[in-house]
Amino acid sequence: MDFASxxxxxxxxxxxxxxxDMVALYPDASEDFAALVxxxxxxxxxxxxxxxxxxxWLRDLPHRDPEAMKDEVLQGIKYLxxxxxxxxxxxxxxxxxxxxxxxxxxxxWSLEQVxxxxxxxxxxxxxxxxxxxxxxxxxxxxxxxxxxDDIADAGGMCILAMGKMGAGELNYSSDIDLICLFDETRFxxxxxxxxxxxxxxxxxxxxxxxxxxxxxxxxFRTDLRLRPDASVTPVCIAMEAAERYYxxxxxxxxxxxxxxxxxxxxxxxxxxxxxxxxxxxxxxxHLDFAAIQDAHDMRLRIRDHKALSDQIxxxxxxxxxxxxxxxxxxxxxxxxxxxxxxxxxxxxxxxTMPGLYALANADWIPADLAQGLSTQYRAHRxxxxxxxxxxxxxxxxxxxxxxxFDRLARFSGMADTARYRADLLARLHDVAEKTEAFxxxxxxxRNNATGETDTYLSxxxxxPALRSPRAVQIFSRVFPSILSQLKGAARPEEAIAEFExxxxxxxxxxxxxxxxxxxxxxxxxxxxxxATAPALAAYLSRNAGVLDAVIGGGFFAxxxxxxxxxxxxxGQLAQAGDxxxxxxxxxxxxxxxxxxxxxxxxxGLTKAAEAGTQxxxxxxxxxxxxxxxxxxxxxxxxxxxxxxxxAVLAMGSLGAGRLTAQSDLDLIVIYDAxxxxxxxxxxxxxxxxxxxxxxxxLITALTAATAxxxxxxxxxxxxxxxQAGPVATSLGSFRTYQMEEAWIWEHLALTRGQAVxxxxxxxxxxxxxxxxxxxxxxxxxxxxxxxQDMRQxxxxxxxxxxxxxxxxxxxxxxxxxxxxxxxALVHGGLSRDVFTQISDVAEAHLLSxxxxxxxxxxxxxxxxxAQAMALLVREARAIETLGRGAQMxxxxxxxxxxxxxxxxxxxxxxxxxxxxxxxxxxxxS
Numbered sequence: 038m039d040f041a042s043x044x045x046x047x048x049x050x051x052x053x054x055x056x057x058d059m060v061a062l063y064p065d066a067s068e069d070f071a072a073l074v075x076x077x078x079x080x081x082x083x084x085x086x087x088x089x090x091x092x093x094w095l096r097d098l099p100h101r102d103p104e105a106m107k108d109e110v111l112q113g114i115k116y117l118x119x120x121x122x123x124x125x126x127x128x129x130x131x132x133x134x135x136x137x138x139x140x141x142x143x144x145x146w147s148l149e150q151v152x153x154x155x156x157x158x159x160x161x162x163x164x165x166x167x168x169x170x171x172x173x174x175x176x177x178x179x180x181x182x183x184x185x186d187d188i189a190d191a192g193g194m195c196i197l198a199m200g201k202m203g204a205g206e207l208n209y210s211s212d213i214d215l216i217c218l219f220d221e222t223r224f225x226x227x228x229x230x231x232x233x234x235x236x237x238x239x240x241x242x243x244x245x246x247x248x249x250x251x252x253x254x255x256x257f258r259t260d261l262r263l264r265p266d267a268s269v270t271p272v273c274i275a276m277e278a279a280e281r282y283y284x285x286x287x288x289x290x291x292x293x294x295x296x297x298x299x300x301x302x303x304x305x306x307x308x309x310x311x312x313x314x315x316x317x318x319x320x321x322x323h324l325d326f327a328a329i330q331d332a333h334d335m336r337l338r339i340r341d342h343k344a345l346s347d348q349i350x351x352x353x354x355x356x357x358x359x360x361x362x363x364x365x366x367x368x369x370x371x372x373x374x375x376x377x378x379x380x381x382x383x384x385x386x387x388x389t390m391p392g393l394y395a396l397a398n399a400d401w402i403p404a405d406l407a408q409g410l411s412t413q414y415r416a417h418r419x420x421x422x423x424x425x426x427x428x429x430x431x432x433x434x435x436x437x438x439x440x441x442f443d444r445l446a447r448f449s450g451m452a453d454t455a456r457y458r459a460d461l462l463a464r465l466h467d468v469a470e471k472t473e474a475f476x477x478x479x480x481x482x483r484n485n486a487t488g489e490t491d492t493y494l495s496x497x498x499x500x501p502a503l504r505s506p507r508a509v510q511i512f513s514r515v516f517p518s519i520l521s522q523l524k525g526a527a528r529p530e531e532a533i534a535e536f537e538x539x540x541x542x543x544x545x546x547x548x549x550x551x552x553x554x555x556x557x558x559x560x561x562x563x564x565x566x567x568a569t570a571p572a573l574a575a576y577l578s579r580n581a582g583v584l585d586a587v588i589g590g591g592f593f594a595x596x597x598x599x600x601x602x603x604x605x606x607x608g609q610l611a612q613a614g615d616x617x618x619x620x621x622x623x624x625x626x627x628x629x630x631x632x633x634x635x636x637x638x639x640x641g642l643t644k645a646a647e648a649g650t651q652x653x654x655x656x657x658x659x660x661x662x663x664x665x666x667x668x669x670x671x672x673x674x675x676x677x678x679x680x681x682x683x684a685v686l687a688m689g690s691l692g693a694g695r696l697t698a699q700s701d702l703d704l705i706v707i708y709d710a711x712x713x714x715x716x717x718x719x720x721x722x723x724x725x726x727x728x729x730x731x732x733x734x735l736i737t738a739l740t741a742a743t744a745x746x747x748x749x750x751x752x753x754x755x756x757x758x759x760q761a762g763p764v765a766t767s768l769g770s771f772r773t774y775q776m777e778e779a780w781i782w783e784h785l786a787l788t789r790g791q792a793v794x795x796x797x798x799x800x801x802x803x804x805x806x807x808x809x810x811x812x813x814x815x816x817x818x819x820x821x822x823x824x825q826d827m828r829q830x831x832x833x834x835x836x837x838x839x840x841x842x843x844x845x846x847x848x849x850x851x852x853x854x855x856x857x858x859x860x861a862l863v864h865g866g867l868s869r870d871v872f873t874q875i876s877d878v879a880e881a882h883l884l885s886x887x888x889x890x891x892x893x894x895x896x897x898x899x900x901x902x903a904q905a906m907a908l909l910v911r912e913a914r915a916i917e918t919l920g921r922g923a924q925m926x927x928x929x930x931x932x933x934x935x936x937x938x939x940x941x942x943x944x945x946x947x948x949x950x951x952x953x954x955x956x957x958x959x960x961x962s
Contacts, residue, residue, distance in 0.1 A: 040073045040099070040143030055079050062092040070099045073143050080448040083429040087135040094132055095139070103140045107133065107154050114161045122169055123246060126162050127253035133158050137209070138426055142448075148415050151422065155207040160198070162256050163215075163302040166246045167191050170239045179235040181228035191303035193220035194236050194273065195311070199263050203297035204387040208418065210425035210432075212258045213247075216298070217273040220307040233275065240273040258431065263294055276311045283318045293371045295319045296378075297387045320379040349465050351442075351458055356421055357433035361465030363421065365472040366393075366414045373401055380585060389414055406471060413468050420461065423448045435461075490516045497537065502546030511550040519553070519560045526568035531920040535567040535574055542578025549581045559584060565639065569922035570909045572698070573635050580746060586629035593642070596651055602630070602658035610662055616670045620738055623663055624745040630655050635698055635908050645904035645930055646897075652696035659739075659748060660685050660702075660794040667738050671731045676718020680711030683728055683765065684795025685735075686803055688755045692789040693869045695900065697907035701750035702739070705757075705790075706732045709768040709799055728765040736764075755786050768802060775810045781823040784810060785858040789869050808867060817863045821961045824859045828852065841915040843899040843943055848951030850899040853892055856954045860884065863961075871896055888953050895946035901930045902943070916940065 056079025060071050078085040088095065098106065110133050117125040137154050140146040146154070171191045175183050183192045200214040201207050217240045224232045240261075247256045261272050265282035283291065295315060300308025349360050357363045370392045378384040381399055386392040390411045397407035423445060424432055436442050439454075446457035490513055494503070503509055519536070526532035543549060553560050566574045577583065586592055597605075606626055613622040634655065638648040664685060668678060689703035690696050710724035722730065739748045757766050757774040766774070775787065790807055792800035828847070844850045857871050860878040868874045872893060879889035906913045909923045916924060916936050924936055933939040 040069045040139070040145060055082075055085055059085055059088050062089060063096055065096065067099055070143075073139060076447070077138065077142055080444055081138075081427045084135070084138050084426055087131055087138070091132050091135050095135060098136070098139060103136060103145055104150075106136055107157075110136070111157055111161050114158075114165050117165055119169075122166065123249075123251065124253050126166070126246070126256045127251065129162070130158065130256045131254060134209075134429075141422060142426075148418055149205075152201070152206045152208070152418075155209065155211070156198075156202055156205045159202055159207060159213050159257055160301045162247065163196055163213075163243070166243050167194065167196065167239070167302050170242050170246075174235045174239060179238075180232055181224060183223075187223075190306070192232075192236075193223035193304050193307055194218070194239065195220070195276075195300050195304045195308035196302040197298050197308060197312075198301035199294055199298055201297075202301065203299045204389065206388060206418075208425060209422040210429050212260045212431055214260045214263050216264045216279075217261065218276045218279055218308070218311060219273055220304060221275040221277055229275075233271070233273070236273040237271045244272070263291075276307070279311070280314060283315060287318050289375070292319050292375055293368075296371050296374055296385070296392075299387060319375075320385065321375075349462065349469065351435055351462055352437045354435045354465070355433050356417055356424070356435060359465075360473075361467070361469035363414065363417045363433070365468055366410050366417070369410065369472045370396070377401055410468065410471060413464050416464055417468075419449065420445075489520065493520070497540060500540050500543070502540050502543035502549070505545075505547060508546035508550060511554055512546060515550055515553045515560065518557060519564060522561055522564035523567065526564065526922060528568075528921040532564065532568035532922070535571050535920070536563070538571065539563070539567055539574045539578045542575060543581060549584070552584060556587075559587060562587065562636070565922075566636075568920070569926050570635070570639055571920070571923075572907070572909055572911045573632075573639065575911065576635075576698075577632070580628045580632070582625065583629045583632035586633060587636075592633055593637075596643075596647075596654075599654040599657055602654060603661045606658055606662040607665075610666050616666070619666050620663075620741075621743065621745045623659060623666075623738075624743070624748055627655065627659050627748055628746065631698070638904065638908055639926065641929060645901040648904050648908075649690075649695040649697065649900065652698065652700065653691055653694040656691055656696055656700075656702060656749065657687065657793040660687070663738060663748075664735060664794045667735045668731060671734050672716075672718065674718065675720050675722050675727060675730075676716035678708075678731065679713035679716050679724045679727060681709040681799050682796045683708035683731065684792050684799045684803060687791050687793045688786055688789055689752075690789075691793075692791040693871065695870070697904050699907040699911075701752050703752050703755050705753065705755060705771075706735070706765040707768055707771050707792075707799070707803055708765050709802070725763070725765075725767075728767075729763055732765040755783070757783075768799070768806075771803070772806045772809075775806060776813070779810075781820055781862075782827060784815070784862055785855065787811065788858045788861050788866075788874070791869055811862065811867055812865050815862050815865075817961055820859050820862055821958055824855055825958060827855065841940075842913060843902055843947065844913075846947075848895070848947035848949070848954065850896060850903065852954055853896050853899075853950055856957060857892065860957075884957070888957070891949050891953055895950040898931060898943060898946050902927065905930050 056075035056077075059078030060066070060075045063071060063074055066074060074088060078088055110129050114126065114129050133154060137146070137151055141151045168188055168191060171180070171194065172185075172188045174180050175185065175188060175192065180187075180192050187193075195218050197203070197216040197218065198213070199216060201211055202213045202215075207213070217236070219232070219236045221229060221232075244259045244261065248258045249255060261267065264270060264272070264274065265279050265287075270278075295312070296319065298312060300312070355362060367389055370389050373396050374384050374386070374392055377396075377399070384392070384395050384399060384401070386395050393402070393407040393411050393414075396402045397404045420435075421433055424430075424434070427444070427448065436445055442458060443454050446452070446454040449457065451457040493516065494509065494513065497503055498509070503512060520533075523529060523532040523536055540546075553563070563577075566577060606623065609622050609626060610619045613619040631652070634643070634648055634651045637643045637651075638645070643651065664683075668682070672678065684707055686692075686705040686707055687703070688705060690700050691702050691704075706728070708724075708728040710728070713724060715721050715723050716727050736751050736753070739751050741747060753764060754760055756762050756764070757771060757779070775783070779787075787807055787810060792803040794800075831845070831851075832847075842849070846852065854871055857874045857878065860883045861868065861874045864878050864881045864883055866874060866877045866881070868877050875884070875889050875892050875896070878884050879886055884892070903913075905923075905927045909926065910919065916927060916939060919927070928934065928936070928939060931939055931942075933942060
């Protein structure tokens, strides 16, 4: 095997003698290996002692695979018994330390192999020591109810590896950071105290076994201070107690620590389950930019505690904790992981370099930044290992003397100490520059809390979002930038007033203000929304988490379509856990996409018609993905659905594919028990009751308001017999009702019907019923009479609408829709969309092409106004009363140059449509 000999190219005079002594122990070594031994022994007194003690074992190294020799050492640990355990573990450590040093210095092993070998040694040593001690406790009856069968998994005790050990990145002379837990569910309540005392004894004995220095050395120094509330808790605690601690008082630094946590010894399955339960603590649902400030504060506290200077001077510099050091790269990586890992599970990497590359792959950091920091991290870790190999010291401090740097340079394979120092200094500065920019930030005005900001703060100080000092501190940094953008609005006073309304709707501010601070582009979006769309601003204040989607990637990508949305939500629901978690997942997911549609519409990236299609795609995807989840949960209690199951028939705007930002869902639920009378399950139900209650469960899932809000309001009044009918209708009853009993207005409504969720075959059968109903002959005189009566009833009920309400009243959107649906029914057409229906009835010569153009122009204008109004304000009102930003958006959408022009054009369209409708009805009478 070829070993490099770089460390011997320029030997130091005072080390040459010791190096030659080492070579004498290896008389048959090749020239390269002898050179490696000479340089190693000459530079490091500690390694010289290892080479001497293990010379017989190491002589085979040039002729054997180092990996095989490593495996031999690790396998031997498994068979250590009783009195051989303490010296045996120390010999294993000595051998692996020598092997690792030579493989590292000789260039045979990569950094990952070096750190991996050291980590695996720690895992094996802990596992053997733990099972040995647990076996003794069981034999003495100190672990009630446990037998020899419980030794292999340590009777429910688990050791979590933290820090570098958890990540598989142990350095050469590392402490091992551990948390010791036990599974209290393995014991009854009467035995709990006895078991806990036994596990505490085992933990103490195991730590002594690892860290006590004997004539054979030690295995690993151990550190248990990462456990919950370490100053007052025992060294081994129950998993349930640890969970309660993290859920109630866990801090950001503990969340960061658990990024690297893994079960390494004992009951691995129980440890993995514990970490799974801790997922909500470590990985927040929303983007967690407040973690940046926490991590920055932590860095500063460490520097203050260690009395570390912000300046980089090589002499005595701490390669781990100092500026530009290893911890800076780790903090940078872990903080970014904490920010986004709750949304993107691919970022949950324990190892530092894979974590950086995962962040780059997800576009959270530039690829060249990830590559640069990874390169520097690898180089820093090499320096760390060389420092620790010199004397087996847990040190990260660079030498303070010229001789010390000469030795370190030679040990790192460089004869030119000046160049070595220059390269090292450049790497430290490079890391400091890259990471400091992230923690300090560069958003405009972040350190310029002006007097004007203070004025607004005093005015808004009692708002919930600004009640905490930390929220005020962050807001003071970000508000000057927001204020400058609000002042750039068409009417600044309106924009600032709307921003105040936005703030007043926020339940808290730290997370959102931190998000603004880390992503200055979001402040422009907030300013745009507040200056233009009060309704969207109100929506955002209640659902600030949707801003995660803006920076989470893909926010401005092309619309994916209904099928892709359904697949995406279905996949997320499958990973969400229990039923409530699935419902909350659906709510968060829907809100992000809903917000995305609104922002695209607001900024002119989509037109009104496209927005209507997208809102409809979204609602249909929610129904299609959520219905199986609701039915699965219902089946858990009452058995599988009898027969073929149920389907959802979308009516109204949803069926036509024309929802707005504030639309509710008109739904009919249809089922087919297919002759099956009852379900089979823990609480069986008759088919009719089963589907009625399952429908109620679906409605609850859609409409119930939780901390995550609600999905949609639902209107089921279009079902057969309206509010007097059952909430779920059988397929046979639906067919009979539509063919024999339904009113004309119900057939008009059916022109928009579309089955959007549920069993595919059942949906096709529903569509067949729709075809049969609409395709059957209809008495046009009866249809016209019914429509005239309907128009009169609307007028009598005062539903003519205000002058600016282009939905209601003669010639309005509703009036146009009724005429077109009536003509479609006369024609027997199957189209759902009003514009397609207009085209169809014109081709059937029920309208002239000129008349069709009149209706199309008016309906398109009213649709654009409806979409814009639903996005901009909570309730429709006269355009003249809107803010300037909202007016400009509406004018852009309608192609008009002024509010007066738009009003005149809309009035003309209404007038023309009314005249045409009345003329057409008269002609058909």
